[in-house]
Amino acid sequence: MFLVVATAWSGGETKFYNAITDIPGIEVGHYTDKKALTGTTVILARGGAVGGVDVRGSAPGTRETDLLNPINLVDRVNAVVLSGGSAYGLAAADGVMTCLEDQGIGWPVGGDQVVPIVPSAILFDPGRCGTDFRVRPTAEFGLKACQAADSGPVAQGNVGAGMGARAGGLKGGIGTASTDIGDGVIVGAIVAVNAVGSTVNPDTGDFYAAFLEVDDEFDKLKDPHWSALKKSDFLLAKVDQSPGKNTTIAVVATNVELTKAQAQKIAQMAHDGMARAIRPSHTMFDGDTIFALGTGELSFDTLPGWGYAPSSVNRIGSAAADALSRAIVHAMLSAESVDDCMLSYCDAYPEACQDNDDDHKRKKPKHKKKP
Numbered sequence: 001m002f003l004v005v006a007t008a009w010s011g012g013e014t015k016f017y018n019a020i021t022d023i024p025g026i027e028v029g030h031y032t033d034k035k036a037l038t039g040t041t042v043i044l045a046r047g048g049a050v051g052g053v054d055v056r057g058s059a060p061g062t063r064e065t066d067l068l069n070p071i072n073l074v075d076r077v078n079a080v081v082l083s084g085g086s087a088y089g090l091a092a093a094d095g096v097m098t099c100l101e102d103q104g105i106g107w108p109v110g111g112d113q114v115v116p117i118v119p120s121a122i123l124f125d126p127g128r129c130g131t132d133f134r135v136r137p138t139a140e141f142g143l144k145a146c147q148a149a150d151s152g153p154v155a156q157g158n159v160g161a162g163m164g165a166r167a168g169g170l171k172g173g174i175g176t177a178s179t180d181i182g183d184g185v186i187v188g189a190i191v192a193v194n195a196v197g198s199t200v201n202p203d204t205g206d207f208y209a210a211f212l213e214v215d216d217e218f219d220k221l222k223d224p225h226w227s228a229l230k231k232s233d234f235l236l237a238k239v240d241q242s243p244g245k246n247t248t249i250a251v252v253a254t255n256v257e258l259t260k261a262q263a264q265k266i267a268q269m270a271h272d273g274m275a276r277a278i279r280p281s282h283t284m285f286d287g288d289t290i291f292a293l294g295t296g297e298l299s300f301d302t303l304p305g306w307g308y309a310p311s312s313v314n315r316i317g318s319a320a321a322d323a324l325s326r327a328i329v330h331a332m333l334s335a336e337s338v339d340d341c342m343l344s345y346c347d348a349y350p351e352a353c354q355d356n357d358d359d360h361k362r363k364k365p366k367h368k369k370k371p
Contacts, residue, residue, distance in 0.1 A: 018217060019154040020188035022178040023255045025049070025295045028190060029149030030160030030174070031141045037131050037338065038084035040092040040141040041160030041174060043190060043251045044149045046105055048076035049293040051119065052263025056271050056281070057247055057288035061087045064119040065289075070260040074117055078105050079146070080291045081120035082161040082192050082249045085136030089122040095142030121289040123194040123247040125164030129341035154190065157334030161192035161249070167278065167332065168198025171342040175331025177323045179214065183303050184255075187316055189270070189323040191250035193331045196285050197278040200332075205349045207332065209277035209325035218329060224349040247287035248274060250327070252320040256303075258294030262313050267292035269317030273324035292320065 020026055025047050032039040053068045063081075067074045079096050083089035097116045100106055106114030127133035145160065156162075157173040165172030172195070178188035193199065199207055205224030213221075252270045267290045274288060275281045282288050300306045333353075337344040346353035 017153045018178055019176040020178060020190045020251065020253055021151045021154055023186050023188050023253050023295060024297055025255070026188070026253055026293070027149040027151045028154045029145040029147065030155060031145040031148065032159050032163050033135070034163065036135040037128050037164035038125050038136055039160040039163040040081060040083040040089070040137045040145045041162070041190070041192065042096050042142060042145040042149055043080045043082070044146065045078060045293060045295060046103070047295065048078060049253070049295045050075055050258045050260055050263050051077040051080070052260055052265070052267045052292040053119065053289065054264060054267035054271060055287070055289045057286035058284045059247065060287035060289050061090060061122040061247070062120065062289055063090045063093055064117065067117070068119060068260065068264070070264060074107060075260055077117045077119055077293070079116065079118045080251050080293070081118055081142060082251070083120060083122050083137045083141065084125040084161050084164050085122055086124045086126055087122060088126070089137040090120055091139050092137040092142035092145070093118045093120040095139035095144070096146045098139065099143050099146035119291060121249040121287070121291070123161060123165060123192055123249055123287070124245045125194065128164045128166070129338055156330055158336050162331060162335070165192055165194035166342050167193045167195045168200065170200065170332065170348060171335040171337055171344045173331045173335035175327040175329065175334060177217070177326035177330055179319055179323055181315060181319045183306065184298060185303065185316070187252065187254045187319040187323055189250060189252045189320060189327045191248060191324060191327045191331060193248050193278070193328055194246055195248045195278045195281065196246045196283045197280045199278055199328055200345065205352060207277070207329050208279060209329050212322050212325050214326070217326065218333060221333070222352050222354065224352040246285050247289070248278060248281070249289050250274070250324055251291045251293060252324060253293040253295065254316050254320070255295050255297040256316060257296035257299045262309070263292040263294055265313055266317040266320050270320040270324050273321030274328070276321070277325040277328040290324070
């Protein structure tokens, strides 16, 4: 397995992003309100994608997830929205629907009319760090995120749904990662990390999921110096155990044709990546939700060695779990401290990030080229 890399062409050069946008047909856009510490992230599949979902947290906030049940009619989605704002933030999907309707994208319902299919999930960030509880994502957030979407590099950290995120006492955020698992099959993930649990082992200061690093993608992350670990007790004390004020939400995707049942199984397997990277996960106070998308560029039937669908789903689901774990680490490394309210990982454990260049949190990983 090696870092992805689906291709995007610009001036004849191949660009590799280590992002969910490495999957052809997938675009990502953010809209961020830095003052209110909230925002919205949209993952677009303008050509449609078969979708699945799996909810493991006990305090979820979701929209249009029932239609993803394999027994239900609609079999393709046009976008997935991840948003802050708690249940109020579900309104952001209205703006994405408007954006797509204006482009004629959606489920045809007769004549020239369409209904865009836009499942969504939210995390809790209202009122965080003393912000106004009544300022949260609206349809305008979704519209602007949709308008900003493209297939290029994905901004990470304090953007979109990750702007006001917090995880285990540290500043959370948006993260993404991808991988090519052979024969051109690409798997990617994007996540907004806002968990009760911690991504960091408080006894060592290391990321739980750092062992899954591919090609030095975490910028030569160092072992935290022992002197920094005295902060662990402080960080644990900052963990928010208030009911319903957390949630990690994510999308995993592949360029393979899937059934709704297969997509649902891949979403289920991807939760293992969350559990590897965040401890504890799926708590009573989290609404942990993962969507899975299959764009259908490739078919198991035409891929050498991929004909047996159950084994193929296993491979994609396993890769999705690993990509999600890596995306969670990227989210934490890319996050920036917010005043005295939320401390980033690199500020809490500076020895772990020292000697990396000043643009550590935005630096792109090295990639191996496809054979």
